[in-house]
Amino acid sequence: MNRALPEMLHCLNGPATSTDMTVLERQRARMKWQPQEQQGYFGGSDQFAGLFLEPGQVGSFQGLLGGESVLGEVLTRSVKPDPGLENGWPELLNMGFTEFDMNCAISRTSSCPPTVAPPPPEAKGKVSPPAEKVSSAVGRESFKKRKADKLQNTKVVAEDDSKDKRSKVCAEEGESKITEQTSNKDNNRETSADTSKENSKASEAQKPDYIHVRARRGQATDSHSLAERVRREKISERMKYLQDLVPGCNKITGKAGMLDEIINYVQSLQRQVEFLSMKLAAVNPRLDFNIEDLFAKELLLYQQMFPACSTGFPTIGMSSEMTNPAYLQFNPAQQVVACCGLDMGMNNTADMGLRRTISTPASIPETYLDSSCFTQLQPSSTWDADVQNLFNLEFHQGRSISFPSQPFTGSIEASNLKMEL
Amino acid sequence: MRSSSSLKQEFLKKWIMGLQRCTSSNKNMSILERKKAIKLSADLAMAAARNGRTSWSRAVIANAARESDKRLLAEKILQGQESEMLLKKVSNMSAVIRNRRIIRSKKILKRSRRRTTSEPQKVLASSIAKRLVQKRTHILKSLVPGGEFMDEISLIEETLDYIAYLRAQVDVMRCIATSPHLMALNSE
Structure with missing residues (x-):
């Protein structure tokens, strides 16, 4: 989720609306996979708001408008509650911000909330305004005072948006692994490798109804061998349980030996049942278990x-x-x-x-x-x-x-x- | 999974009730008949204690219901609504099984033909190991009731469950068989 934030900024800053759409789509796909990070995000966003409301921060922010370092600093600080993603942030910021003129970008971010807030939280409605707002960069100075509030507003709006999107997106859950892979691919295009790993890990923890398989070097990645690998893993996991259950089986390695032991054990148990029933029949002459x-x-x-x-x-x-x-x-x-x-x-x-x-x-x-x-x-x-x-x-x-x-x-x-x- | 003591209690309760029903109908049995009745009632009690949730227990009941001489006994042992439900379930399952068996045999045929045509006959260590495992899996399938129709994963799961229940059964039966009171009673 935190990663979605800079993207949000990015998409607001983006010059062309068409690319913004794709970014948003991607972002939505990502949100699907990491609602658990939401907590961190919202916690972080609170801090975000706090940071932006702080007069000292606002002052420095205003004073150094267009200073990439300050904004980056503020943003990164706001993300800190989610430590795993810290590395990903600066890169993203760089990605998002070095492309454009910094001043322009910030002014756009600040100026869009009024237009964004009124329409219903639909992704499409939100993406269009920034392009139009490029022209309004003239009134930048007058906006300085309200910048902090507005930035905060954007965050809140974005938050709400993401919430709505989540609820929408949750309905269409239960998608196959492939979509995740594609979204991961997208991630890889956007973010660095380690953040994508983070992402996949998070999604794995969040969705236990499918199994995330990672192919190591030299392993086949087509669906059949992946499925086969999953199957084998499952079997070996169950075999481990059996090993615990069957006495004298924990020293044996190898599936055949283990199966041997299991077979012996089951047979012995069945024979015991036979024997005991025979014994009971012999002992009880009239079978009256009164x-x-x-x-x-x-x-x-x-x-x-x-x-x-x-x-x-x-x-x-x-x-x-x-x-x-x-x-x-x-x-x-x-x-x-x-x-x-x-x-x-x-x-x-x-x-x-x-x-x-x-x-x-x-x-x-x-x-x-x-x-x-x-x-x-x-x-x-x-x-x-x-x-x-x-x-x-x-x-x-x-x-x-x-x-x-x-x-x-x-x-x-x-x-x-x-x-x- | 439930604790083993509650499992044993349930098993013993069902077993005794089944035996009561058995003996109430037929007073004079030979030792082999008695043994069969005890075994069957114990197995059915075990399966009934599992409440038809696992395929091995369903298979036990189905096997008992399929053989004509056992069927009467089984019906006697498994009286009441739940047994009817179980038997119905089981009869459905056996139909499914029959269908599946046909399909599977076709599949196997196809696969074996392909293998003979495409692959040259080479003997590798891995293939030997695979064959060993397959052989053992086959044996295990024959041991676990209803195991012929399971895939490998569910076979292992069922084996786990089955072993747990067999253990409970053996424990209870041994307790009763080795009870000094019973010995004393019968020696009198």
């Missing part, structure tokens, strides 16, 4: 896997003998209820069953909890808020893990528990 068994199993599992809970309880001040019975006490109730829920679920749709499983067990175990442990715990003075929270958390965790048939109940139950407490 829920009670499973929940009992799960409880055991849970006790094996999460000893943190049983260690967490004593910190609250309860003996572990007390906690375990409490658990066992409320578990049967939970199982019965869950069974009911699942049975209902078999009769009705699965969804209904689920909902019932969610809704029913929340109430019953709490009575157990109340009677068994909480009543004993509540009088104790050690129950500050933190400990309660800890308890709740752990309880919640334990239950949601030990009763996987109702994974959605966790939050509801926790809230209920909290209310109970």
Whole structure:
């Protein structure tokens, strides 16, 4: 965006309107690719305005009218918030300004805003005035006083213009890479190489829905090989993820070896599933995975896997003998209820069953909890808020893990528990 | 991606419900039948836990639905609205797949013909490596359900997802199989 500014100046200074049009077009194309720089631009433009409003600056500006160095200085200073583009600026300024007589250029810049401001922010409407204004360079001296204001005006107008253009331009987003390349080419014609790189980088960051490919020296640049390169990059990126996932795969380099490892891993997992299902079939003679068994199993599992809970309880001040019975006490109730829920679920749709499983067990175990442990715990003075929270958390965790048939109940139950407490 | 514990919970829930449906209809099964039922219900539960969002899970369901002897089981396991939706989706997909298969085979034919005519037969190290990779990709495609119809990028993505789910499945199944409680129950 900042680069668009000098171009704006340039186009206002430009002698022929036809070339100005192309510049504006280019500028519009560029704006498409770097709305993110807008922030820097607007921030900078504020400073711009401030700079131009400053009396000291204005004085020097007026005094040295036509002094290229001062204007360049002012402009560059105003750009400073965007550090990456600093290099590009002087060149651009030189480009824009050395072509013409400096005085003339500045006077034109100063004189155009009144004509520019009234018409709607259309690019075409704005470009035509300067040519006409060349003649009005005679009244330059009288304009000196207002120059600062007017310059500021131009900036504001340009700002508004660019905003409007942006909104217009945003609608036609989603263009192909080729347009970007052409716009880059244009840039290269206008600006130095590093600024164009900056530009492409910015556009890359801003538009993540396409991939920017840069061909290195000696690499092919036709669309097929570019696409192929993108594809290969994607594949290798995913392979990296796979490498992380598959154990023992991170030492292997080369795609074939990695694929080998992946194949082995998948096969081993599939075989494990086969084996385990066989084992389960052999172990369960009637294939009755009744829920009670499973929940009992799960409880055991849970006790094996999460000893943190049983260690967490004593910190609250309860003996572990007390906690375990409490658990066992409320578990049967939970199982019965869950069974009911699942049975209902078999009769009705699965969804209904689920909902019932969610809704029913929340109430019953709490009575157990109340009677068994909480009543004993509540009088104790050690129950500050933190400990309660800890308890709740752990309880919640334990239950949601030990009763996987109702994974959605966790939050509801926790809230209920909290209310109970 | 969801955390593995919630994944396991969902899988276990679906698996148990599927098994319940299986066993409620047929009480007396041989060990092989039982094994098949367990495996199928586990696979379907895994696929259903993915909710038909990935092509491997859709392919699992489609495979189950295609084979006639499994179809009954699959329908039994995947009851409810979501399963219907899944099955419908899958049947659509299989039609698409059939079409695509024809197109692809034509393409391959064309390409192979061109290669034989234009390129002289030279054996380079790079071509050997390419062939190795191709062979392995082919194997991997046969391993991942529905992998025959994927391009390489999506194949790798699906493999990632599939491995994650297989892991969860194996974990849950091992947990249940090695549960000391279950052993004790059955030894009684």
